[in-house]
Amino acid sequence: MKPVNVGICGLGTVGSGTFNVLTRNNKDINAKAGREIKITHIGARRTREDCDLTGVTVSNDIFAVVNDPNVDILVELIGGTTVAKDLVLQAVRNGKHVVTANKALIAEYGNELFAEAVSNNVTISYEAAVAGGIPIIRSLREGLAANKVEWLAGIINGTGNFILTEMRDKGRQFDDVLKEAQALGYAEADPTFDVEGIDAAHKLVILASIAFGMPLQFDKVFTEGISQIRPEDVAYADELGYRIKHLGITRRLPGKGIELRVHPxxxxxxxxxxxxxxxxxxxxxxxxxxxxxLYYGAGAGAEPTASAVISDIVHVSRMVNSSYVSEDATAVPHLGYGEDHLHDYTILPIEEIESAYYLRLSALDQPGVLSRVTQIFSEAGISIEALIQKEPKEGQEHVSVILLTNRTIEKQVNKAIEQIESLSPIQGNVVRIRVESLK
Amino acid sequence: MKPVNVGICGLGTVGSGTFNVLTRNNKDINAKAGREIKITHIGARRTREDCDLTGVTVSNDIFAVVNDPNVDILVELIGGTTVAKDLVLQAVRNGKHVVTANKALIAEYGNELFAEAVSNNVTISYEAAVAGGIPIIRSLREGLAANKVEWLAGIINGTGNFILTEMRDKGRQFDDVLKEAQALGYAEADPTFDVEGIDAAHKLVILASIAFGMPLQFDKVFTEGISQIRPEDVAYADELGYRIKHLGITRRLPGKGIELRVHPxxxxxxxxxxxxxxxxxxxxxxxxxxxxxLYYGAGAGAEPTASAVISDIVHVSRMVNSSYVSEDATAVPHLGYGEDHLHDYTILPIEEIESAYYLRLSALDQPGVLSRVTQIFSEAGISIEALIQKEPKEGQEHVSVILLTNRTIEKQVNKAIEQIESLSPIQGNVVRIRVESLK
Known part of the structure; x- marks a missing residue:
């Protein structure tokens, strides 16, 4: 059987990882795919010393790869949503299957790209776009196909989890750990994407669309980062038997809609x-x-991401073998559900979600404050699960009060917080961290 | 498009779970499969009150389902390896795809059954045979296809894990917890299959064959159960920073062969x-x-197992859609690797495996004993990582000595144990538990 010819655009971390793993494990991968998988064309501005490109055509112009009639599968690893989008569209229109690790592209333009793929009878595979080497797309789309998903929650940004782990283990400040993460290469010079939850939001939107069978709606995710997390909240969480994690959470509230939120x-x-x-x-x-x-593994890095990219290449190769793709490219639909069967669920605004809450307030150490605070909750119909008042630190007039509420609608909590902040013995803003039991 | 007709043989726990989940989530499952999935024929000795079988043909003779020309997919849920084997062979020869949850059947007869399926151009799917609802077969066979697997380790028997968890959490005895597990329905009246590791061995053989691409070899698994685990060993493990789990472990030692073992x-x-x-x-x-x-979830139970069974039904239905199966049934080969490309690895006997060891001995509390014990290890070329001598209990002449060794070949440890047991101040046998860092 003739080889499957693969063209790769982008030879950075993931591109070189993909090249090297495919080369190193060539024999086994071919035995699994049922035919030879051959990288024939690479589009990149520069080559790399760690990749032996003997026998591979290398083009400066990535569109030369897309327009190469011998390329069966195009692997898009350039990132971004401008050129990458044009590249993928062109590949699909040229009848090539696409494999991509580009979460932003899928989250923001997936609906359009998938429709174009279906009408050209090809597939766009994107296992590597979410949680690196963890086969979570495949598990959701195929392994759990029997289920109505009730909720999904994930640690889907490694940089953020590294920072929170260090803060907890060593009592360090956010800024301090961030600097170390940047030095280690875990965080970018501009860390916004990671620490403010945008990267996680891209991934969550993709997971949610498969979990519930609905179009991708990146503009509707609520996003809150971890830059406001203080060591004292990390410590109080521990004391209460909790940990703070930066989670992407999506949940279906039957009859109401879908929660779609990233926050500590x-x-x-x-x-x-x-x-x-x-x-x-x-x-x-x-x-x-x-x-x-639960599905656990490395969420980033050259070879873990390559593992996911190659699993998609093997998938498409197996399908091509059995003349499956040419018959019906969408036997496994892009979002798990047939394109005509996607649900039209409402994405709930953050005010309408249900959660429990950790609240920390700074109050003058005087009689009556706690009773006014608890009265506000009581009038808002919110039950308090736990209340801890800390001793004032030496020389300080204010004490920290920590409250854990029962599950309630967020707008109720917003109202209560507003009233509490307007009390004169209360100093500054109320710190709020959502609490989930994940049962 | 006409429905996919499903015949189910066996209407016990998993059979009724499959029927009920398929019925309850019918609309979503059809939207995912791309066509209607319809249970048309059930073979069972008796019906059940919790399954509304209106419109379904029910036969006492399960072979009536296999020979029903309208059935596209046969779901084998009767268990065992005699009738079930005949049933699956007959289904395959009748050109039906098979979905099964039967680990014993696949582990012991999979090679023969898969060959028959390939020659009849149908597939046998068995996601439910290992770890219930966890999509581990799919993850290994597809999601991790890029990888050379180095090792795999799993808690793949829920009954055993329940017993060990209770022993640790509450300091209970094995026999005592086993009785509770039987009362709760977690363990059978004859618990041998679960607690002696046979059930785990069935599952491990399947996982190892996919992980390394080799024929199923159930007769070569080493199996040791948990019935000999004592509360004191559970407690010492804790003290040393470890937990005792009943694991199935398989590892490739390059140039030597494959370890295939189930033990505490x-x-x-x-x-x-x-x-x-x-x-x-x-x-x-x-x-x-x-x-x-890591992949985590419920390893048994009606609906978790049904989840896996139905994921296979959806998989086959999607393939049938695209006239994929009729073209080439084995696009995803049964064991991940193309049947002609399976490796001929040696399965190592237990004496040849590499592990670290926890050893507990009971010694007369007299000078010189420890030095004789450590000398035996030293002469066998085994390094000792930790040695703890416990105070003798009141009124007792013997003390417990706990040793942790570095990694070594098992036969070296066997020799050392034999020598230690022959020392006169040593009472009874040396307790040995293998230690793995799983890094």
Missing amino acids: TMIPQSRLLANVNGVMNAVVVKGDAVGPT | TMIPQSRLLANVNGVMNAVVVKGDAVGPT
């Missing part, structure tokens, strides 16, 4: 997810039949 | 796997590209 979250420390540390990623999926399942 | 194992308590408790299952796979990945 306190979760019970006995949960496996609470014990996922450093740069590792993990996703918990709760299905109605299977119950909770 | 001490693992560092910081590992996620050490924190998988109760009846839950989890599998860690270490790939050369992706690094360690």
